Amino acid sequence: MTAPGTDEIVVDRLTKQYKKLRAVDDLSFRVRSGRVTGFLGPNGAGKTTTLRMLLGLVTPTAGTATFGNQRYVDIKDPLREVGAVLEASSAHRGRTGRNHLRMICKAAGLPDTRADEVLELVGLTPAASRKFKGYSLGMKQRLGIAAAMLGNPRVLILDEPANGLDPEGIRWMRDLLKSLAAEGRTVLVSSHLLGEMQLLADDVVIVAAGKLIRQGPVDEVLGAMSGGASVRVRTPQAEALTAALSELNATVTATQDGVLLVHGAEAAAVGHAAFKAGVELHELSAERGDLEQVFLQLTAGKAGIR
Amino acid sequence: MSLVNAELFKVRTTSLWWIMGIILIPLYAASVLINWAQASAGAPPADAGVSDSQSATIEAALEPINVATNLYTSGQYMGILVVLLLSAIIVTSEFFHLTATTTFLVTPRREAVILAKFGAAVIIGVIVWLFTTILNLIVVPLILNSLDVGGSQLGEPAVWRAIGLNALAFVLWAILGVGAGVLIRSQIAATLILGIVYVVGTSVISLIFYLLSEYVAEWINNLQVIIPTTASALMISGTDLPGSPPRWVGAVVLIGYAAVLGFFGTWLTKRRDIS
Ligand SMILES: Nc1ncnc2c1ncn2[C@@H]1O[C@H](COP(=O)(O)OP(=O)(O)OP(=O)(O)O)[C@@H](O)[C@H]1O
Ligand SMILES: [Mg+2]
Numbered sequence: 011m012t013a014p015g016t017d018e019i020v021v022d023r024l025t026k027q028y029k030k031l032r033a034v035d036d037l038s039f040r041v042r043s044g045r046v047t048g049f050l051g052p053n054g055a056g057k058t059t060t061l062r063m064l065l066g067l068v069t070p071t072a073g074t075a076t077f078g079n080q081r082y083v084d085i086k087d088p089l090r091e092v093g094a095v096l097e098a099s100s101a102h103r104g105r106t107g108r109n110h111l112r113m114i115c116k117a118a119g120l121p122d123t124r125a126d127e128v129l130e131l132v133g134l135t136p137a138a139s140r141k142f143k144g145y146s147l148g149m150k151q152r153l154g155i156a157a158a159m160l161g162n163p164r165v166l167i168l169d170e171p172a173n174g175l176d177p178e179g180i181r182w183m184r185d186l187l188k189s190l191a192a193e194g195r196t197v198l199v200s201s202h203l204l205g206e207m208q209l210l211a212d213d214v215v216i217v218a219a220g221k222l223i224r225q226g227p228v229d230e231v232l233g234a235m236s237g238g239a240s241v242r243v244r245t246p247q248a249e250a251l252t253a254a255l256s257e258l259n260a261t262v263t264a265t266q267d268g269v270l271l272v273h274g275a276e277a278a279a280v281g282h283a284a285f286k287a288g289v290e291l292h293e294l295s296a297e298r299g300d301l302e303q304v305f306l307q308l309t310a311g312k313a314g315i316r
Numbered sequence: 317m318s319l320v321n322a323e324l325f326k327v328r329t330t331s332l333w334w335i336m337g338i339i340l341i342p343l344y345a346a347s348v349l350i351n352w353a354q355a356s357a358g359a360p361p362a363d364a365g366v367s368d369s370q371s372a373t374i375e376a377a378l379e380p381i382n383v384a385t386n387l388y389t390s391g392q393y394m395g396i397l398v399v400l401l402l403s404a405i406i407v408t409s410e411f412f413h414l415t416a417t418t419t420f421l422v423t424p425r426r427e428a429v430i431l432a433k434f435g436a437a438v439i440i441g442v443i444v445w446l447f448t449t450i451l452n453l454i455v456v457p458l459i460l461n462s463l464d465v466g467g468s469q470l471g472e473p474a475v476w477r478a479i480g481l482n483a484l485a486f487v488l489w490a491i492l493g494v495g496a497g498v499l500i501r502s503q504i505a506a507t508l509i510l511g512i513v514y515v516v517g518t519s520v521i522s523l524i525f526y527l528l529s530e531y532v533a534e535w536i537n538n539l540q541v542i543i544p545t546t547a548s549a550l551m552i553s554g555t556d557l558p559g560s561p562p563r564w565v566g567a568v569v570l571i572g573y574a575a576v577l578g579f580f581g582t583w584l585t586k587r588r589d590i591s
Contacts, residue, residue, distance in 0.1 A: 089422055
């Protein structure tokens with residue numbers, strides 16, 4: 011076991027200056043264990059740069075990025091503590107998937123048998139002795155995840171792992187990451203796929219232009235931005251329902267033909283009001299805030315590629 | 317040690333090693349034949365228009381002991397070229413195939429990775445040296461008997477010293493190759509530059525030195541030994557040939573190159589961002 015706290019990621023006033031461009035700008039956030047944290051931001055926001063600094067591949071201009079209070083470079087057996095998937099194509103084209111993993115085992119002092127175990131875990135066993143150049147994008151991603159799992163680490167860092175995965179693959183990865191977090195591990199995932207993040211993440215860290223925009227549990231971030239949950243109703247008698255709902259002290263917005271969005275009331279209350287007023291309903295659903303909308307709102311004007 | 321093992325595993329698990337092997341074997345055979353032809357051609361006639369010091373050099377080179385050391389180190393030229401390129405590729409392929417990220421994630425202490433690459437390159441150098449030397453020990457006694465220069469010459473310490481120095485040359489060039497690979501990260505640039513410098517560099521630079529010594533000052537010619545290939549040739553030559561600096565100078569020059577490239581390369585690798 012490791013010293014307490016090494017499975018918490020701490021980014022503190024992290025800055026990276028490339029010649030003219032400040033790719034990461036005084037960025038601070040924390041990532042807790044036992045949860046999936048989504049790392050979101052438009053193209054060029056500095057996500058990859060941040061993750062690479064965290065993993066000791068890129069030297070920060072200022073600030074620190076640590077596991078607990080330990081830099082990645084100072085961790086004695088880094089693969090047993092932290093697993094990372096950075097880009098899908100970081101294996102030699104002419105080497106087989108199994109040999110790629112064995113090579114890592116040898117360098118990290120892990121038994122060769124781990125290679126076959128993680129191949130099984132990611133479902134790559136049938137392609138294990140094929141060369142990397144023959145892998146599809148999704149297979150490359152799976153090999154990357156396999157490599158990250160070799161040391162059975164307590165912290166996982168993934169840069170856009172959903173890239174190139176088919177719907178089934180995305181579902182598989184979501185389940186895998188959720189179960190890993192449920193085992194108490196720390197999982198930090200960067201992504202553009204906001205719909206996917208909404209299903210996957212417990213917490214989000216949103217960055218734009220190298221700066222932190224918002225951080226917190228998904229529900230909180232969504233709630234703060236969209237002003238609470240809303241209820242969506244579809245009815246052929248929109249006017250009658252609007253009148254009935256005015257008693258509930260809720261705000262009602264008509265969006266399209268016969269669809270009303272109700273803020274400030276529970277779905278049950280809306281249904282009950284409609285029932286009392288004898289209004290016919292075709293649809294009644296509680297809407298969770300939409301991460302995509304919130305994201306676009308938050309990063310508006312800062313999203314341009316620099 | 318596990319890192320050196322991992323580096324050797326990397327070489328073993330791609331097609332690189334057998335491609336280099338296929339290149340090496342015919343080149344080795346050719347160099348044995350060339351050395352044989354040279355040894356049996358004999359000295360040029362006295363009025364062939366060669367200067368006194370040149371003919372003295374040629375005469376010395378034709379002494380049985382020098383013929384023997386030359387033959388017993390056959391394959392040095394091409395073997396070292398292969399080791400040099402392979403050593404550079406051990407480094408550059410990490411960037412060419414984008415595996416550097418994986419490598420430095422597994423071992424974030426980068427100097428350990430570079431050190432392991434030096435180790436792996438040295439082992440590869442020794443293997444190629446062993447390969448050519450064992451073949452030489454089988455083939456050369458037969459050639460020497462046919463040349464009638466007085467037996468296999470294997471009783472001569474000078475022969476064994478040449479074989480040992482040949483090993484040192486392989487090792488030093490392997491280190492040089494890794495250092496050069498770190499400096500020139502582009503795979504194509506590194507192999508081209510090393511190949512060209514190694515193969516034609518010597519003659520081009522010799523020409524420059526010749527012109528300098530003719531038109532500027534005679535002593536400049538003595539600096540030829542700073543060319544790595546010349547230094548290497550000097551280091552393994554069986555006895556000190558007239559007109560050349562002592563043999564240890566060649567060794568010092570090569571060790572110097574290997575050390576400077578190695579240290580500078582490691583320092584650079586530690587500083588650079590991997591992205
Ligand atoms: N080595 C480098 N030299 C110069 N600029 C760089 C370098 N690496 C990244 N940048 C710049 O830093 C900024 C942040 O890049 P980064 O790759 O971290 O963004 P990102 O959030 O991962 O984007 P994406 O979502 O497109 O992957 C970009 O403007 C990029 O051009
Ligand atoms: Mg990125």
